[in-house]
Amino acid sequence: LAKTTQPISMDSYEGQEVNITCSHNNIATNDYITWYQQFPSQGPRFIIQGYKTKVTNEVASLFIPADRKSSTLSLPRVSLSDTAVYYCLVGLLSGGYQKVTFGTGTKLQVIP
Amino acid sequence: DADVTQTPRNRITKTGKRIMLECSQTKGHDRMYWYRQDPGLGLRLIYYSFDVKDINKGEISDGYSVSRQAQAKFSLSLESAIPNQTALYFCATSDSPKWAGDNNEQFFGPGTRLTVL
Numbered sequence: 001l002a003k004t005t006q007p008i009s010m011d012s013y014e015g016q017e018v019n020i021t022c023s024h025n026n027i028a029t030n031d032y033i034t035w036y037q038q039f040p041s042q043g044p045r046f047i048i049q050g051y052k053t054k055v056t057n058e059v060a061s062l063f064i065p066a067d068r069k070s071s072t073l074s075l076p077r078v079s080l081s082d083t084a085v086y087y088c089l090v091g092l093l094s095g096g097y098q099k100v101t102f103g104t105g106t107k108l109q110v111i112p
Numbered sequence: 113d114a115d116v117t118q119t120p121r122n123r124i125t126k127t128g129k130r131i132m133l134e135c136s137q138t139k140g141h142d143r144m145y146w147y148r149q150d151p152g153l154g155l156r157l158i159y160y161s162f163d164v165k166d167i168n169k170g171e172i173s174d175g176y177s178v179s180r181q182a183q184a185k186f187s188l189s190l191e192s193a194i195p196n197q198t199a200l201y202f203c204a205t206s207d208s209p210k211w212a213g214d215n216n217e218q219f220f221g222p223g224t225r226l227t228v229l
Contacts (some may be wrong), residue, residue: 036218043116043202043220044155087154101171102147102155 004088009107018075020106022088025069033064033071034089038105044087048073075108083110115139116221118203124227131190133224135203144186145204145218146170146178148197155202161186162208193228200225 005023012018024033032051036044048055050062050071061074075082085105116137125131135144143162147155147170157170159178167178175197179187190197204218 041200041223043204043223044218045220046217049217101157104152104154 004090004101004103006086006088006103006106008104009109011109011111012078013111014079015077018078018082018108020073020075020086020088020108021070022073023070024088024090027068027090031090033062033068034091035060035062035073036087036089036102038085038087044102047086078108078110080110080112082108084108116203116205116219118201118221118224120224121222122225124229125193126229127192127194129193129228131193131226133188133190133201133203133226135186135188135221137184137203137205137219137221139205139207139219140183141205141219142183142208143206144180145206146176146186146188147202147204148172148199149202149223150199158188190226190228193226195228198226198228 003026010020032049034049035047037047038044048057048060048062050064052064052068055062063072063074073086085107087102087105089102119134145160146158148158149155156172158172158176159167159170161167161180164180164183167180175190177189177191186203201224203221206216206218
């Protein structure tokens with residue numbers, strides 16, 4: 001099971017772009033990279049998933065270099081409501097029984 | 113109505129008591145999961161089930177048991193609760209992947225806050 005490493009916390013001002021990097025040096029060939037967001041006292045919520053290069057949706061972008069040993073979640077122009085914990089997960093999500101591990105996540109604090 | 117519901121939302125109990133946490137879903141998903149969350153430790157997987165006849169242990173299954181009564185229901189039991197099982201418990205569901213690369217997104221319930229005295 002691939003282990004992930006993320007910064008414990010980050011601060012950002014409103015309106016700035018925030019990049020959260022996750023390291024996953026032992027990612028397997030069939031592993032996907034997924035990011036979840038969790039607000040206090042709520043369950044995590046899926047943000048984005050990718051396998052390689054770049055993925056973008058209405059909420060965020062995910063950048064994955066060619067070696068796939070890391071990934072960066074990019075949140076454009078954050079607002080106070082983006083204050084949350086962000087989890088990077090690596091695992092086989094397209095089938096099979098491999099479990100994914102949430103880890104401790106990155107606590108993002110957006111400052112007015 | 114919420115797609116994934118958990119009952120109770122809060123529970124205080126005493127050491128040695130048997131406790132059952134229930135999870136129901138209306139999403140029609142095959143896969144269901146139980147996690148616990150402790151401050152500073154993120155979420156840890158307790159058990160997961162990929163269909164009614166399939167139950168698997170997660171990272172921290174000791175002291176817990178589960179029952180998948182139907183596709184829509186997945187219960188977590190603490191046979192004899194102990195104080196270090198005080199935590200926030202989440203149930204989640206996901207659909208079976210339909211194709212390679214299907215994102216298998218997990219949908220979480222609101223959580224149950226359990227305190228064992």
